[in-house]
Amino acid sequence: xxxxxxxxxxxxxxxxxxxxxxxxxxxxxxxxxxxxxxxxxxxxxxxxxxxxxxxxxxxxxxxxxxxxxxxxxxxxxxxxxxxxxxxxxxxxxxxxxxxxxxxxxxxxxxxxxxxxxxxxxxxxxxxxxxxxxxxxxxxxxxxxxxxxxxxxxxxxxxxxxxxxxxxxxxxxxxxxxxxxxxxxxxxxxxxxxxxxxxxxxxxxxxxxxxxxxxxxxxxxxxxxxxxxxxxxxxxxxxxxxxxxxxxxxxxxxxxxxxxxxxxxxxxxxxxxxxxxxxxxxxxxxxxxxxxxxxxxxxxxxxxxxxxxxxxxxxxxxxxxxxxxxxxxxxxxxxxxxxxxxxxxxxxxxxxxxxxxxxxxxxxxxxxxxxxxxxxxxxxxxxxxxxxxxxxxxxxxxxxxxxxxxxxxxxxxxxxxxxxxxxxxxxxxx
Numbered sequence: 001x002x003x004x005x006x007x008x009x010x011x012x013x014x015x016x017x018x019x020x021x022x023x024x025x026x027x028x029x030x031x032x033x034x035x036x037x038x039x040x041x042x043x044x045x046x047x048x049x050x051x052x053x054x055x056x057x058x059x060x061x062x063x064x065x066x067x068x069x070x071x072x073x074x075x076x077x078x079x080x081x082x083x084x085x086x087x088x089x090x091x092x093x094x095x096x097x098x099x100x101x102x103x104x105x106x107x108x109x110x111x112x113x114x115x116x117x118x119x120x121x122x123x124x125x126x127x128x129x130x131x132x133x134x135x136x137x138x139x140x141x142x143x144x145x146x147x148x149x150x151x152x153x154x155x156x157x158x159x160x161x162x163x164x165x166x167x168x169x170x171x172x173x174x175x176x177x178x179x180x181x182x183x184x185x186x187x188x189x190x191x192x193x194x195x196x197x198x199x200x201x202x203x204x205x206x207x208x209x210x211x212x213x214x215x216x217x218x219x220x221x222x223x224x225x226x227x228x229x230x231x232x233x234x235x236x237x238x239x240x241x242x243x244x245x246x247x248x249x250x251x252x253x254x255x256x257x258x259x260x261x262x263x264x265x266x267x268x269x270x271x272x273x274x275x276x277x278x279x280x281x282x283x284x285x286x287x288x289x290x291x292x293x294x295x296x297x298x299x300x301x302x303x304x305x306x307x308x309x310x311x312x313x314x315x316x317x318x319x320x321x322x323x324x325x326x327x328x329x330x331x332x333x334x335x336x337x338x339x340x341x342x343x344x345x346x347x348x349x350x351x352x353x354x355x356x357x358x359x360x361x362x363x364x365x366x367x368x369x370x371x372x373x374x375x376x377x378x379x380x381x382x383x384x385x386x387x388x389x390x391x392x393x394x395x396x397x398x399x400x401x402x403x404x405x406x407x408x409x410x411x412x413x414x415x416x417x418x419x420x421x422x423x424x425x426x427x428x429x
Contacts, residue, residue: 017196018138018147022154024192028089029158031185034166034178035096037265039113040250041175042099045261047110051383055247055375060114062243062367064121065360072125073357074214077350080200081134082193088127089190095119097183103176129360133352136344137200145283145291145341152279152333160272167265175261218354221347222362228346230404231295231339234397235363238299238332241393243370244377244386245309252383257317267318267325274326278333286338290410294338296401302331306394310387328394 043049043057076084095116102108139147169178222228253259259267278298286294308324347355377386401407 017198018150020192020196021135021138022150024085024089024189025151025154026158027185027192028189029155029185030165031182033158033163033268034169034185035182037163037166037261037268038170038175038178038182039117041170041254041261041264042103042108042179043110043113044250044254046103046108046175047113049110051248051251051378051386052372052375053110054251055371055373055378057110057113057117058243058247058371058375059368060117061121062364062371063118064125065364066368068122068125069357069361069365070215070218071357072129073218073354073360076126076130076133076357077214077352077354080202081130081137082196082198082200084126084130085134085193086190088123088130089186089193091123092120092127093183093186093190095123096179096186099179100177103174108176125357125360129357132340132344132356134200136349136352138198141345144344145286145337148337148341148344149279149283152282152337153276155275155279157276160269160276163265163268163272165265167260167262167268170261170265214354218351218358221351221355222358225346226405228343228359230400230406231343232359232362234299234400235339235359236366237393237400238397239363240366240370240373241306241390241397243367244374244390244393246367247371247374248378248383248386248390251378252387253318253321256383257312257321259318263318267322270322271325271329274328274330275333278330279337281330282334282337285334291338291342292406292409292411295335295342296398296404296406298331298334298338299401300398302327303394303397306391310384310391 040054040057043054049057098112099108099116102112135147135151136144165181166178169181222232250264253264253267282294285298289297305324305327308320312318312321312324343355343359344352374386374390377389
């Protein structure tokens with residue numbers, strides 16, 4: 001039996017609420033892109049951190065997905081998602097907002113940066129899982145690809161404007177003070193999200209149901225579905241080597257290429273153009289090629305451009321790095337729009353939080369491991385060696401997809417919203 005759209009998912013109120021969701025994403029993403037430039041520069045330039053210490057900072061930002069990733073989904077399936085989004089933004093605002101005053105008082109050190117990274121990481125786990133689970137409340141299932149494409153467009157636009165702004169602010173004000181923009185972005189996002197008026201029902205409690213049982217059901221749903229399994233494995237591999245890049249790129253730019261903060265901001269903004277193009281093209285490419293084909297074809301065509309990163313050198317090094325990054329990011333965004341929309345349309349609503357959290361645990365849990373690996377390799381053999389490791393990893397990312405049932409599909413299966421979770425998990429087995 002097909003679900004009928006609720007009043008909150010049709011007509012002008014739904015459009016207004018979705019615009020507020022997008023506006024909140026603009027504010028939060030713009031601020032976080034400033035911190036993407038400023039936070040590692042605080043460690044590298046202000047605190048003279050080693051490559052391994054920078055890798056440890058990146059690991060602290062993402063460790064929360066390993067620590068609370070699985071129970072977060074089970075908790076969120078028991079509560080309304082919108083209040084979680086607002087509270088997560090407020091917590092992130094307070095955490096990053098602690099850095100500028102500590103720097104002004106000359107008491108800022110690496111331990112505080114690690115703590116801020118860990119706190120914001122925990123809040124981000126809850127925010128991201130709730131955000132992906134809240135979108136189907138605002139939009140009907142047939143609009144999820146368009147909705148996710150719009151969100152990725154916002155994210156990619158912020159990735160273009162934010163780093164350039166961040167680099168300029170760091171150059172003008174210094175890295176610690178530039179982080180004020182991130183705190184302001186999270187605060188504005190919380191205000192905008194707080195104005196959403198969509199009717200979100202509190203999930204019905206299941207008497208006697210334990211947290212462990214809820215977590216196990218989410219794991220069983222994801223690991224029991226052959227397409228979700230291979231998507232999770234591929235994304236985990238991508239994030240592992242993406243974290244190697246995150247851990248060493250600032251050290252490489254500053255100490256090998258000799259880039260200024262402003263130049264780093266411009267490089268990141270130029271790279272983000274690929275993400276915006278991917279977000280704008282994803283819907284059309286899915287319609288023309290098929291959603292299933294798009295999931296394996298996008299990394300196959302774009303991931304090898306990661307080989308440009310370790311080749312970057314001399315005056316043209318930043319350009320080569322940006323070109324490689326833009327192409328890889330184009331493929332990553334197209335892939336994400338296709339696979340996230342598939343997950344949202346496949347999963348029964350009562351399992352959305354657990355499904356998203358399980359996926360996030362599996363695929364984001366590799367981030368701290370990759371960051372530590374990147375920092376260790378850069379410490380031992382230099383940042384360029386770590387980039388070669390990263391590039392080699394990106395080349396093999398499409399392999400699990402090419403060996404999966406996705407190779408024989410054009411379009412992806414879906415399930416009615418009231419489908420039994422175990423039946424959905426085994427239907428395509």
